[in-house]
Amino acid sequence: MSSDLTPPVFRWNTDDIPVHHRFDQYVEMVRKNLISVTTRCSDTRGFKTDMQVSPLGRLRVASIGGSAKQSARTRQNIKASGDRAFHLVAGLTNWDFECRDQRIKLNATDLVLIDTEREYASRLPDGFRNHTVSIAPDVLRKWLSDPDRIVGKRLRGDKGWGHVLSTFVDQLVHLDVTRMPLPASVLEDQLGALITLSATDGVGRSEMRKSTQADLRGRIIESIRQRCTDIGLTAAQIAADIGISPRTLHRALSAGSETFGALLLTARSDVAYRMLISPQFDTLTIADIGFRAGFADESHFSRTMRARYGHPPAQLRRTRS
Template structure:
């Protein structure tokens, strides 16, 4: 059995285990690293599975792939478990989640929020791959004050914000969690903000308007732009300077279909573009311009610049230089 800690990523596989022991070993490992469930497989002797996980600040990222299986969160499992948490799960393929609220037939990219206090079952096909983000209770409640209406509901991976959330969770592999391209606090905030926005697309979870929303939104955006080069800058920092709670800040932005992370990224790209286009910064390397604009990772700076402008930072500088000659 491969069971090791490599660069803070926990990795486990059934590969070297006797076939007769694999399913039980999987259930035992899952209970230690993620959740206690009763697992069944139609062919116990052919069962195989791989698991990896890592912490991202207060969150935990887990990826599981393997053979078809049915998992049941029973009363006995709940009684044997530790503290309550939430799980946000997404699958690469289609799968089924059964909860007291009903049956959710999940297409590839669809997500579901799970409350570990309650019984449920999940049914995954051969060759499945799932990613699960473990969310502390207090943390989730700062983003979604009453998540009960969202538990067990299909968060469509095809909806406007559901698709963004699904793509973002797909990018959060355990390997990314231990070597994040952005400050972990910012990436954690992005999970919460995108989940809140995706939840707002479900009628039962739609947030109510806030008095003075437009003016507060203007103040928030202005503050983000003014402080965009601060390293690091978090939503909590901006909220505190405006005498708001972080939850209120994110809620105001979500009501307008915006997120703190996206506004901050745009502001930093605009600062970087201005510096690249100004002759007085020609003595600075592209990487240093990116750092001064707020990008800690030069490869992330290059990717986001390419996505926004269709050109790398180096190309932007070259083209501006030719234009000015």
């Protein structure tokens, strides 16, 4: 397929640029065509590079290579930039990347997903070559509901779906956008699907598992809070409410060094405390408040409130002001 409306591919290199202007012009070309970053080079007079940026629907595919350099996406760069985007970067050489105070070494073909609204830094060796796909947030979130799970994490490009993704990015770089074999939207979906599949491998799988565990823990705690006033509430009942086994419930809580009993006691104590300090419940006896909060035994109620708040229920009520 071809179209006269297809935007032209941008190609630029330093071959015909005066030596003393090469580095500054490179920084400006990157800013205009890809991203605003603060870049340093130890030998600006010997600096050489080439760049190609191709439009591909709502994607932009870039390939940059050349002399060693260090780049940083600073807070000032972010403020001066336009719309947010995610950049999927695949290196053809080894390079270093830093994000969220974590430094990672990326091997050739490894990938990393960058959020342009986050600060990061990179160190690229002499003779480097990186491919970058700029992705609109709505395109990525169509396939990955929470991209933050893998932002700044190494996605291995030497095996599994990461290898397929790395190869696909390389093919996008060499694609003739004036003779598209498929609609750009199809390629967008293909990229999104491969990123999602790659996120299940290696570090991506670990991060997604942690996020899933956190979500499950949140559901368990919320269910406990909603039903904590039920006398005789059990872990099995909460597990049934959210569609998991009691074993899974206990395993999810133990991952955070928590227990069902402790969370239940905390929830009931919070309910009782709110009732004790509210004039709305002044007509209720201490025993009534304990029972309504889920405590079947008045002495246990008293001991729990003293342990948590430093005073027994009656004194908490008297000193609420």
